[in-house]
Amino acid sequence: MSDAATGEISQEGMESLVDDFSSDRQAYHVPWGKAMMWIFLVSDTFIFSCFLVGYLHARVTTTQPWPPQSEIFALSFGGDPIPLILIAIMTFVLITSSGTMAMAVNYGYRGDKVKTFWLICVTAVFGATFVGMQMFEWSKLIAEGVRPWTNPFGATQFGSVFFMVTGFHGLHVTGGVIYLIWVALRVRRGHYDNKGFEIVEIVGLYWHFVDLVWVFIFAFFYLL
Amino acid sequence: MAYVPLADQDQEMEMHHPHTWVEKYVFSQDHKVIGVQYGGLAVFTGIIGLALSLLFRLQLGFPESVDFVDPNFYYQAVTMHGMIMVVYFLTALFLGGFGNYMIPLMLGARDMVFPFLNMMSVWTFLISVVILMASFFVSGGPTGAGWTLYPPQTTMAGTPGHDAGIILMLVSLAVFVVAFTMGGLNYVVTILQYRCRGMTLMRMPLTVWGVFVATVLGLFAFPALLVACIMMMFDTLLGTSFFMPAVIEAGSPLDYEGGSPILFQHLFWFFGHPEVYIVALPAFGLVSDVLSVHARKNIFGYRMMVWAIIAIGGLSFIVWAHHMYVSGMNPYFGFFFATTTLIIAVPTALKVYNWIFTLWEGDIRLNSPMYFAIGFIFTFIHGGLTGLFLGNVVIDLPLSDTYFVVAHFHLVMGVSPILVLFAAIYHWFPKISGRMFNEKLAKVHFWLTFLGAYSVFLPLHYLGFLGVPRRYYALGNTDFIPLSAQDLNSTVTVAALIVAASQILFFVNIIGSLKWGKKADPNPWGAASLEWQTPDTPPVHGNWGDRLPTVYRWAYDYSVPGAAEDYIPQTVPENEVLAASNDNFETNKNPSPAAI
Numbered sequence: 020m021s022d023a024a025t026g027e028i029s030q031e032g033m034e035s036l037v038d039d040f041s042s043d044r045q046a047y048h049v050p051w052g053k054a055m056m057w058i059f060l061v062s063d064t065f066i067f068s069c070f071l072v073g074y075l076h077a078r079v080t081t082t083q084p085w086p087p088q089s090e091i092f093a094l095s096f097g098g099d100p101i102p103l104i105l106i107a108i109m110t111f112v113l114i115t116s117s118g119t120m121a122m123a124v125n126y127g128y129r130g131d132k133v134k135t136f137w138l139i140c141v142t143a144v145f146g147a148t149f150v151g152m153q154m155f156e157w158s159k160l161i162a163e164g165v166r167p168w169t170n171p172f173g174a175t176q177f178g179s180v181f182f183m184v185t186g187f188h189g190l191h192v193t194g195g196v197i198y199l200i201w202v203a204l205r206v207r208r209g210h211y212d213n214k215g216f217e218i219v220e221i222v223g224l225y226w227h228f229v230d231l232v233w234v235f236i237f238a239f240f241y242l243l
Numbered sequence: 244m245a246y247v248p249l250a251d252q253d254q255e256m257e258m259h260h261p262h263t264w265v266e267k268y269v270f271s272q273d274h275k276v277i278g279v280q281y282g283g284l285a286v287f288t289g290i291i292g293l294a295l296s297l298l299f300r301l302q303l304g305f306p307e308s309v310d311f312v313d314p315n316f317y318y319q320a321v322t323m324h325g326m327i328m329v330v331y332f333l334t335a336l337f338l339g340g341f342g343n344y345m346i347p348l349m350l351g352a353r354d355m356v357f358p359f360l361n362m363m364s365v366w367t368f369l370i371s372v373v374i375l376m377a378s379f380f381v382s383g384g385p386t387g388a389g390w391t392l393y394p395p396q397t398t399m400a401g402t403p404g405h406d407a408g409i410i411l412m413l414v415s416l417a418v419f420v421v422a423f424t425m426g427g428l429n430y431v432v433t434i435l436q437y438r439c440r441g442m443t444l445m446r447m448p449l450t451v452w453g454v455f456v457a458t459v460l461g462l463f464a465f466p467a468l469l470v471a472c473i474m475m476m477f478d479t480l481l482g483t484s485f486f487m488p489a490v491i492e493a494g495s496p497l498d499y500e501g502g503s504p505i506l507f508q509h510l511f512w513f514f515g516h517p518e519v520y521i522v523a524l525p526a527f528g529l530v531s532d533v534l535s536v537h538a539r540k541n542i543f544g545y546r547m548m549v550w551a552i553i554a555i556g557g558l559s560f561i562v563w564a565h566h567m568y569v570s571g572m573n574p575y576f577g578f579f580f581a582t583t584t585l586i587i588a589v590p591t592a593l594k595v596y597n598w599i600f601t602l603w604e605g606d607i608r609l610n611s612p613m614y615f616a617i618g619f620i621f622t623f624i625h626g627g628l629t630g631l632f633l634g635n636v637v638i639d640l641p642l643s644d645t646y647f648v649v650a651h652f653h654l655v656m657g658v659s660p661i662l663v664l665f666a667a668i669y670h671w672f673p674k675i676s677g678r679m680f681n682e683k684l685a686k687v688h689f690w691l692t693f694l695g696a697y698s699v700f701l702p703l704h705y706l707g708f709l710g711v712p713r714r715y716y717a718l719g720n721t722d723f724i725p726l727s728a729q730d731l732n733s734t735v736t737v738a739a740l741i742v743a744a745s746q747i748l749f750f751v752n753i754i755g756s757l758k759w760g761k762k763a764d765p766n767p768w769g770a771a772s773l774e775w776q777t778p779d780t781p782p783v784h785g786n787w788g789d790r791l792p793t794v795y796r797w798a799y800d801y802s803v804p805g806a807a808e809d810y811i812p813q814t815v816p817e818n819e820v821l822a823a824s825n826d827n828f829e830t831n832k833n834p835s836p837a838a839i
Contacts, residue, residue, distance in 0.1 A: 043443045043794070045436040051356040055432045058462065062424060065466035069513075073474060073506060077485060081501035168482035168498070176501060179483035183473070 056221045060228045063191075067232050070184050071239050077176040086172035088241050091160070106241050109152045110233065113192075116145030117230045120223045127219035132206055135219060139203040142226065146196040153189050157182070180240070188236055191229050198222055260784065270366075272358035273784045274343050277365050279675070281426075282340030284365075285332050288372055292327035295320040297743055304736025306717040314716045315403040318387030321714065323379075325390025326412070329518065330419060331372060333660055337525035338423070338461065339368060341667060342430050342454040344675065348774035349451050351439025351792045353785050355429045364429070367422035371415045378404065378411035386412045389714065391511060394486035394504045398479045399497075409479060413472040420465045420472075427458045439773075441794035445549065446813070448772045448798040449542060452549050453528020456556040457521045463560070464517035471510035478502070508570050512563035519656055520559040524552055526663040527594055530616050532798075533666045534598055536770045537613035538605030539809050541799035543597040551590035551597075558587040568636050569643045577636040584634035588627070595624060606802060606809070610768065611685035615666035618693045619659050626655025629704065644714070647707025650700045658696045665692070665749065672753065673767045674774060677781045678760030684752045691745035698738040702731045771810045772798035 039046050047054055078085055089102035123138035160181070164171045170178040202222045205211065211218055261267040268276060299320040302312040312320070343361065347354055355361045378385040387403035388396055396402050397409050404412075434447070434455045447455075474485040478499075486507040487499035535542040542548060564572060564580040598620055607613065629651040633639045642648060665688075672680050709728055711718065718724055718732075766775040778788040792814050800811040806820055 041443055041445070043441050043446075044438050046444065047435065049436075051432050051436050054436055055357070055428050058431050059424070059428055062428075062462040062466060065463050066470060069467045069470035069510060073470060073485065073510065076503060076506045076509075077501075080503040080506070082489075083501060167477060168484075174501060175484055179477065179481075179485060183477060183483075187473075 050215075050217045050221075052221050053217055053224070056224050060224065063228065064232075067188075067235070070187060071235065074180045074184060074240065077180060078174075081174040081176045083174040085174050086170065086177050091172060092156075092241060103241060105152060105156055106237060109149055109156075110237055112145050112152070113149050113230050113233050116142045116149070117227050119145065120226045124220045124223045127206070127216035130216070132209070132212075135216070136203050136207045139199050139206065139219070139222075143196045143199040143203065146192050146199065146226075150189055150192050150196070153185060153192075157185075184236060184240060188229070188232060191232070195222075195226055195229050198225065270362060272354070272362045274347050274355045274358065274361060275675075275782060275784075277361050278340050278342075278344030280365050281343055281368065282336055284369060284372060285336035285340055288327050288375075289332035289336070291376075292324050292332055293743055293746070295324040295327070297739060299324070300736045300739045302716070304733040315384070315387060317716045318389070318714075319385045319403050319408070322387050322390050322392075323375075323385050326416075327375070328657065329390065329522070330416070331375065333522045333656075334423070334461070334518070335368060336664060337522060337529075337660070338430070338454060338458060339365065339426055341450070341525060341529065342458065343426070344671075345450055345774060346430055346433050346454060347437075348777065348782060348786060349448050349772055349798075350434065350437065350442055351773050351787065351794060352433060352437045353787060353791070356432045356437050357429055360425050361429050364422050364426035367418060367425065371418035371422055374411055374415040374418060378408045378415075381407040381411065383407055391508075391515070392475070393511075394475065394478065394502075394507050395488065395490055395499075397475065398487065399490065399492060401492075410476065413476045413479075417469055417472045417476075420469045423461055423465055427462050430454060430458045431462070439791050439794055442773075445546070446794060446797045448528070449531040449545070449548055449552070450525070450528040452552050453524040453526070453531075456552050457524040460517040460524070460556050460559060461521050464514045464521065466514075467510045468514035471507055471514070474510075475507065505567075505570060505572055508567050508572075509564070512566045513560075515566065516563040517556075517559045520555055522656055522660050524556065526619075526660040527552065529667040530619050530663045531594075531598065531601075532770075532772065533612050533616040533663075533670050534601050535799050535801065536670070536768050537608045537610055537616070538602050539608065539769075539801045540601055540605040541797075541801055543600035543603075544593075545797065545799060548594060548597055551593050554590040555587060558583060558590070562587055565634055565639070568639045581634055581636050585631070588631060588634070591627060595620065595627070608768075610669075611680075611682055611689060612666045612670035612768075614686060614689040614693075615662045615669065618689065619662040619666065621693075622654050622662060622696070623659040626651055626653075626659060630655060641710075642707055644712050645707035646703040646711050646713055649713050650703035650707060653700050653703070658700065662693070662696075665689070668753070670768070671774075672756070673763035673780075674765075674777075675781055676757055676760070677763055678756050679763045679767065680752050680756040680760055684748055688745060688748040688752065691748070692742060695738055695742035695745060699735050699742060702735050706731060766812075769808065769810045771796075771800050771812050773813050776812050776814050 039048075090100075092106055093100035093102045094104050095101065119138050120142045123135050123142060126134040126138060160178075165178045165181070167179045167182045169175060199222055202218055206216070206219065261271060261273070267273075271277060271280075298312055299317050301309045302317055343355070346352070383404050383406050385404045386392070386397065386408040388405075388409065392409070392412070398405055402409075434451060438447075474483075477483040478485055478487050482498055484499040484502035486504050487497070487502040488504065489500040490497045531542050531548060562580055562583045564576050565584045568577050568580075602617070629647070633642060633648060633651055669680060669685055672678070706728055709724055711724055711728055711732075718729060763780060765777070765780040768775075773792060773794065774782075776792065777786055793816075794813045795816045796811060796813055798813055800806075800813075802809045803811055803820075811820055
């Protein structure tokens with residue numbers, strides 16, 4: 020009777036996969052919280068996938084023409100309207116925040132609490148900026164008469180999907196900002212000095228996920 | 244700093260030990276208390292579901308003489324019965340109840356990985372049940388759209404409960420999804436990451452495998468339900484048209500256009516079909532363990548059983564549209580989904596064969612849990628065979644909206660899982676309560692339930708073949724249905740009343756045994772798996788006393804030649820087995836298949 024746990028643990032390829040699944044005690048060499056976050060994110064992926072599939076289906080079945088996004092989401096700064104400029108800036112801000120988040124994780128594992136704290140804070144500020152710009156975008160569309168139940172530019176479903184999908188994503192970002200601030204404060208208070216800084220990576224996983232989802236929303240809703 | 248797994252650290256998980264009565268029994272973080280709370284709440288909603296079914300069965304059986312069920316209430320009762328039984332009773336009882344109770348005990352863990360989250364899960368579940376029950380008391384009553392909540396009729400004025408009832412139903416389901424996610428993440432991470440020394444995945448009891456795969460299915464399938472609920476809520480409250488096409492009601496068009504009711508059906512069944520297996524897989528697991536223990540044999544083909552569970556779990560995501568052959572979707576889909584549906588019958592049949600081979604030449608002890616487990620094999624084969632009929636498009640088309648479908652899914656996912664539940668409750672009752680139940684009463688309960696359930700659901704197949712449509716308030720004078728169909732309907736109602744009444748025996752037995760039952764042996768059935776090896780019966784908070792157990796073998800070492808007893812607990816190392824029996828014995832040369 021062999022005991023897999025006492026053997027050497029392979030780190031690469033199929034062997035490591037087999038080792039993970041034939042070991043006792045634990046399948047993955049990660050903390051519980053991180054494993055849980057990964058599984059939650061896969062579950063959350065299904066939520067957003069269902070939203071996007073629902074959106075694509077609605078777009079195919081609706082009887083009215085789909086409005087041209089590049090014109091609706093255009094802003095003019097004195098001159099000609101620039102298509103999708105606000106969304107481009109929002110996407111840029113959110114992807115930049117992923118970069119600062121990755122740096123925070125790095126400094127967290129090095130034990131540099133001050134830099135970690137500030138980098139998480141910068142990430143949270145970027146996130147809040149994103150939500151702020153989304154509020155601006157919403158109020159602009161609402162001022163133009165777009166509602167979940169009506170849309171002066173074409174298919175009703177455009178308004179419904181827009182407010183539902185971006186709203187649900189916006190809630191995720193808002194929740195992420197709160198989560199980031201909470202973790203940042205606890206990092207500064209020294210809450211993780213003995214436990215280790217995996218929590219920074221865990222919140223980072225969530226944050227990168229929210230970014231990645233935005234990339235898909237951007238591609239499917241604004242560009243397609 | 245390298246990460247050190249918690250089980251390897253000297254100082255184990257910090258236990259949050261309760262200090263007050265409230266912390267111990269109400270806001271408890273102990274997985275066992277939470278399991279019992281989940282189970283109790285699920286059984287409570289299940290009783291309401293059962294009572295509703297009796298009300299509409301009375302109407303169906305005796306339409307002339309029952310005047311307290313009007314058409315609106317009939318539809319509301321049918322709807323709430325379906326939703327309560329599938330989601331709030333079976334799912335919650337198998338995963339919330341048995342999952343919570345069994346996972347840490349069977350894996351040799353002290354608790355779930357995040358006990359506080361686990362406690363939040365059960366209280367969120369309570370909130371969802373309260374919201375669901377509240378719909379009985381709002382104006383218009385609960386929704387009567389059928390448990391599948393198909394639009395457009397859910398939100399249209401002719402449907403009972405189209406205003407407040409449907410909203411409460413959708414909110415309650417969304418809250419349930421949140422509760423399930425909190426619990427489900429805990430189960431999955433506990434199973435993957437918090438097993439005791441020596442407990443590899445392939446040494447886990449099949450109960451844990453069933454719960455594990457079912458939870459993964461739940462985590463991937465419930466999102467579709469959540470999204471469908473959100474979109475339908477928007478349709479109802481905000482007037483969006485996700486699911487609502489242009490509709491003319493009472494001569495005037497409604498404010499909807501361009502939505503797709505089929506989209507809802509796809510989303511709903513993308514949840515709804517895996518949901519069948521969310522209920523069935525834990526039942527498969529539990530019944531495998533019960534059969535193996537009482538047949539004194541290892542489960543036949545353990546590895547095959549595990550892979551069958553995984554295969555069923557995977558396939559269950561690509562069969563959903565077999566619920567929609569008559570929906571008006573693209574008919575070419577029917578071919579694909581009929582094929583996958585018949586493929587999923589292969590691993591399922593494989594499991595049935597293995598259960599029967601487990602019984603084959605076993606030293607069968609006909610204890611009452613075994614009665615229910617064998618009864619399950621009967622009802623499951625029966626319900627499974629009618630599933631082959633309905634999986635084929637051409638046979639499904641005429642049978643789709645008849646009682647044949649009702650008979651099929653009640654046998655396969657109503658009666659069968661409930662028989663497993665009874666088997667499991669009787670089987671583990673001595674461990675959970677520390678008392679023995681009354682064996683004779685349990686056997687009477689089995690025969691009444693088993694024969695009664697058959698006499699309820701077997702006639703429904705014939706009604707279906709006659710073309711009796713489901714969901715009708717009363718048959719009336721319909722030319723194509725013979726008058727004798729109504730006699731059959733009345734018989735079914737009488738049988739249903741008897742089955743329901745016989746459940747009183749179960750509650751009398753369980754509740755009475757808590758007080759008067761004789762004290763149970765720690766391992767009354769002689770089971771090898773870990774939950775029977777706890778130092779205390781019932782297990783105390785922390786489960787294992789000072790030291791976590793170490794596992795040396797799989798959970799199915801029964802009737803091993805040469806061993807002192809006819810079972811070897813998982814915690815017994817190989818050399819102690821040898822010490823226990825002085826003869827030279829062969830099993831050591833042929834280690835059990837799970838010994839990797």
